[in-house]
Amino acid sequence: MRKFALLFLAWTLVSVASAQTGSPVVGGVWSGNVTPTSVTVAARMVTAGMRVRLLVSTNPSLAQPVYSSTVTSSGGNGVKFTVQGLQPDTDYHYGLEVGGVIRTDENTRGRFTTFPLGRGSFKIAFASCGDYRHGGQHVYDAIRAEQPLLFINLGDMHYSDTNSTEPEDYRANYDQVLGHRNQGALYRAVPVAYMWDDHDYAGNDSDSTALGRDTARSVYRERVPHYPIASAGGAIAQAFTVGRVRVIMTDLRSASSPVTQRESPSKSRMGSAQKAWFKQELISARDAGYPLVLWVNPDPWIAPAQVGSDTWGGHATERVEIANFIRDNRIANVVLLSGDMHGLAVDNGTNSDYATGGGAPLTVLHGAALTAEPSTKGGPYSGGVLPGRGQYGILEVYDNGGPSVACRFLGMRVGEGAKLTHIFSSSAQSSKEPALVNISTLARVSGADDAVVTGFVISSASARQVLIRAIGPTLAAFGIADAMKRPELAVFNGETLVAANSAWAGDANAEILLTSAFDRAGAFRLIESSSRDAALLLNLSQGAYTVRVKSADGTPGATLLEVYDLP
Ligand SMILES: [Fe+2]
Numbered sequence: 396m397r398k399f400a401l402l403f404l405a406w407t408l409v410s411v412a413s414a415q416t417g418s419p420v421v422g423g424v425w426s427g428n429v430t431p432t433s434v435t436v437a438a439r440m441v442t443a444g445m446r447v448r449l450l451v452s453t454n455p456s457l458a459q460p461v462y463s464s465t466v467t468s469s470g471g472n473g474v475k476f477t478v479q480g481l482q483p484d485t486d487y488h489y490g491l492e493v494g495g496v497i498r499t500d501e502n503t504r505g506r507f508t509t510f511p512l513g514r515g516s517f518k519i520a521f522a523s524c525g526d527y528r529h530g531g532q533h534v535y536d537a538i539r540a541e542q543p544l545l546f547i548n549l550g551d552m553h554y555s556d557t558n559s560t561e562p563e564d565y566r567a568n569y570d571q572v573l574g575h576r577n578q579g580a581l582y583r584a585v586p587v588a589y590m591w592d593d594h595d596y597a598g599n600d601s602d603s604t605a606l607g608r609d610t611a612r613s614v615y616r617e618r619v620p621h622y623p624i625a626s627a628g629g630a631i632a633q634a635f636t637v638g639r640v641r642v643i644m645t646d647l648r649s650a651s652s653p654v655t656q657r658e659s660p661s662k663s664r665m666g667s668a669q670k671a672w673f674k675q676e677l678i679s680a681r682d683a684g685y686p687l688v689l690w691v692n693p694d695p696w697i698a699p700a701q702v703g704s705d706t707w708g709g710h711a712t713e714r715v716e717i718a719n720f721i722r723d724n725r726i727a728n729v730v731l732l733s734g735d736m737h738g739l740a741v742d743n744g745t746n747s748d749y750a751t752g753g754g755a756p757l758t759v760l761h762g763a764a765l766t767a768e769p770s771t772k773g774g775p776y777s778g779g780v781l782p783g784r785g786q787y788g789i790l791e792v793y794d795n796g797g798p799s800v801a802c803r804f805l806g807m808r809v810g811e812g813a814k815l816t817h818i819f820s821s822s823a824q825s826s827k828e829p830a831l832v833n834i835s836t837l838a839r840v841s842g843a844d845d846a847v848v849t850g851f852v853i854s855s856a857s858a859r860q861v862l863i864r865a866i867g868p869t870l871a872a873f874g875i876a877d878a879m880k881r882p883e884l885a886v887f888n889g890e891t892l893v894a895a896n897s898a899w900a901g902d903a904n905a906e907i908l909l910t911s912a913f914d915r916a917g918a919f920r921l922i923e924s925s926s927r928d929a930a931l932l933l934n935l936s937q938g939a940y941t942v943r944v945k946s947a948d949g950t951p952g953a954t955l956l957e958v959y960d961l962p
Pocket of ligand 1: 523551736737767
């Protein structure tokens with residue numbers, strides 16, 4: 396007992412000493428609200444009355460910085476700075492000047508890259524469910540090593556389960572997260588877009604009735620570098636743009652009716668104000684022509700309807716309402732990023748369509764758990780589900796400037812690489828037209844004697860214009876190492892060869908014709924005119940057709956086979 400008391404005294408002395416001479420920041424700095432030309436940085440100072448300003452520079456030494464205005468730490472000692480006038484698509488470093496002295500403490504320094512202005516390819520990371528009290532914190536180092544443009548934290552950033560009207564209780568949670576060695580280092584290196592779930596809002600399965608609701612909301616606004624929040628004082632929903640991708644983040648906790656309530660049209664996971672905003676955001680994104688809309692939807696969308704289920708299955712009436720809205724307004728390019736379930740999962744729309752009579756097959760991507768114990772929730776998921784920890788999602792967006800973007804989702808596990816992969820293209824055009832992609836399949840052939848074969852039927856009496864592609868070398872841009880080097884595409888009507896191709900842009904004419912067909916179809920553009928990808932634009936009359944892809948040089952590899960019925 397005495398030994399313990401002595402140790403405790405020694406620890407107290409050390410911590411007092413470090414408060415006097417150490418960093419002026421509690422936890423660490425973090426950045427967010429990044430746009431092509433601006434950033435917001437937040438920090439918590441050790442005392443009130445400190446005069447602080449932010450320096451942002453392209454140089455790690457912070458030479459020739461852009462300065463924010465000076466802020467004095469006050470209630471909660473939080474400070475927040477926004478700097479404008481930056482250059483798009485540029486790496487920046489930042490730091491704090493406190494009382495006229497530029498600090499060099501590690502936890503006062505960070506970096507970020509401004510977003511591309513318009514067209515641009517990039518990588519984002521997303522994940523949920525990290526408990527700083529658990530082991531296996533190297534997942535945060537792994538995400539940092541990916542150097543994503545943005546890290547979307549989908550909630551359960553911690554498991555403190557705070558439910559209180561005391562702001563200091565909520566502030567302490569942010570201090571813990573930002574002060575954690577691995578996690579804090581990630582937030583200093585990569586800007587964040589953060590949406591809470593239950594454990595980091597007000598406790599397990601918490602909702603709008605939680606005692607701590609208003610305090611959680613207000614400390615979020617104080618401590619998090621967030622995008623503009625739609626509602627003053629209300630739910631913390633936000634929307635922003637990265638390149639040509641619109642991101643809409645919904646708060647499914649602080650305005651939610653209890654899941655135990657019986658189903659009715661007024662039972663809501665978003666609350667009526669947030670839902671009206673969400674619908675308007677979807678319409679605006681459609682009208683602005685964004686090729687991809689990411690809905691940061693922290694909780695499982697796919698789950699059986701059941702009162703009491705802490706998923707969208709517990710708000711099944713509202714789920715149908717949202718699905719019908721998406722279908723009726725022809726918003727076909729919404730992809731869900733989800734967490735809560737402690738696993739990786741992909742659904743390509745097979746199980747996610749809750750519109751009455753169908754018509755809203757949404758792509759659903761789950762990226763979790765950071766460090767929490769593995770579990771499954773909801774489903775089924777067409778592309779599989781992998782419960783586990785040390786896991787996160789990567790979404791790569793390839794934008795060559797056409798009407799669509801190509802995307803690759805990687806469900807990552809530390810030390811094991813990509814455990815789940817899903818490649819898809821997303822187009823604004825499909826918002827205004829019926830679904831155009833009839834067939835899109837990624838398959839491998841093992842050698843000269845192997846082939847990928849698929850079929851389709853033209854049922855209309857009049858001829859249809861059809862675009863058929865066998866993507867090989869361009870897949871390398873998605874990081875597919877064994878992309879087929881020379882896919883050979885052949886189309887048959889019965890036994891009769893209709894057309895064949897093994898290098899899509901044989902001449903300038905073919906290149907112009909096909910590129911315009913890619914754009915009309917909403918298909919991603921091919922990276923080089925000299926690439927050995929295959930593509931055919933055909934006028935086909937009524938009948939059954941077979942498409943065959945072989946490896947022209949006999950080497951094994953993967954090919955993406957696509958068939959589009961052109962409008
Ligand atoms: Fe969780």
